[in-house]
Amino acid sequence: MTGGVDQPTDAITPTGDGAQAAVFDANLDTLPAANLWLSARCAALNIVAKTAFALELCLEEIFVNVVIHGGAGHVRLSLERDQDSAVLRIADDGRAFDTVAAPAQRVKDPLDTNAIGGLGIGLVKQFARALHYSREKDMNCLTLEIALIAP
Amino acid sequence: MGHLAFVVKVSYAAPKSELFTLGQVVALMDMQVVETEAGLTHIVLDGRMDVAGAQAVDLKFSVLAGSRKKIIVDMAKVSFLASMGLRTLMFSAKTVAKKGGDMVICGADENVEKVLRMSGVDEVIRIFPDFEAAASALSA
Numbered sequence: 001m002t003g004g005v006d007q008p009t010d011a012i013t014p015t016g017d018g019a020q021a022a023v024f025d026a027n028l029d030t031l032p033a034a035n036l037w038l039s040a041r042c043a044a045l046n047i048v049a050k051t052a053f054a055l056e057l058c059l060e061e062i063f064v065n066v067v068i069h070g071g072a073g074h075v076r077l078s079l080e081r082d083q084d085s086a087v088l089r090i091a092d093d094g095r096a097f098d099t100v101a102a103p104a105q106r107v108k109d110p111l112d113t114n115a116i117g118g119l120g121i122g123l124v125k126q127f128a129r130a131l132h133y134s135r136e137k138d139m140n141c142l143t144l145e146i147a148l149i150a151p
Numbered sequence: 152m153g154h155l156a157f158v159v160k161v162s163y164a165a166p167k168s169e170l171f172t173l174g175q176v177v178a179l180m181d182m183q184v185v186e187t188e189a190g191l192t193h194i195v196l197d198g199r200m201d202v203a204g205a206q207a208v209d210l211k212f213s214v215l216a217g218s219r220k221k222i223i224v225d226m227a228k229v230s231f232l233a234s235m236g237l238r239t240l241m242f243s244a245k246t247v248a249k250k251g252g253d254m255v256i257c258g259a260d261e262n263v264e265k266v267l268r269m270s271g272v273d274e275v276i277r278i279f280p281d282f283e284a285a286a287s288a289l290s291a
Contacts, residue, residue, distance in 0.1 A: 028202055035201075053231070053262040060201055060233045106271040119270050120234035126269045 021078035041079040050149040054127040061120035070094025088144045100133040180204035192219040197228040200236025216243035220252030223285045227258030257285040
């Protein structure tokens, strides 16, 4: 792990989403630390179990995609909330990839394992109320808005 | 549940750095296998079916799917499920189905069941509320 809270690196620049951000090396070994950071942020923002589960699922799917397919060096995370939603921002310095435009798979045919590859993006699109992607300064910037769910 | 023939326990030996206990983040995955007198293979998962969890049980799942015909995957103790975990379940179910067998899931909590349904996995792997209901369906 490169750093914790408030440790932007030269490789990945702040995106104007406030101070409560963290930067992680983009590899699967740091995913538990990223999850831990997310869990702590959820607790700090009083985001409860069901919404936290949705956030964790989205983080896992995007983080894994960035590591396996994106060739990124770092991933920057921030999480904020407003009245009725949690906003998770994920930025990475890997190859350009528009998650919003990417096809979302769902298992259609009985036990067609060919469809498994795109299940993660499909889950993200269903769990998130809104998704926004932009490519800024050679970085993928993905914003996920997830409805706050009552416990 | 019938006679316990044998128990196989697979534990993911997580590096100490992953052994956080804060919140729900615990990088451990246990898998117990119980063979019942009725000829059912009861796989009890305990932990997170994330990338690490799926990797921890993938090989054992493949072996069981290749050698058993009636499998119940008990997910009552699974706190998290992502697409890598779905992948493990789907490949195993496909292997079992190829032999004319059947693999079903039981006990998933609300969040885990939501992932199963949103992904469409529930349309190809049957889901039951508990072991008894699953066992009854497989024994019919």
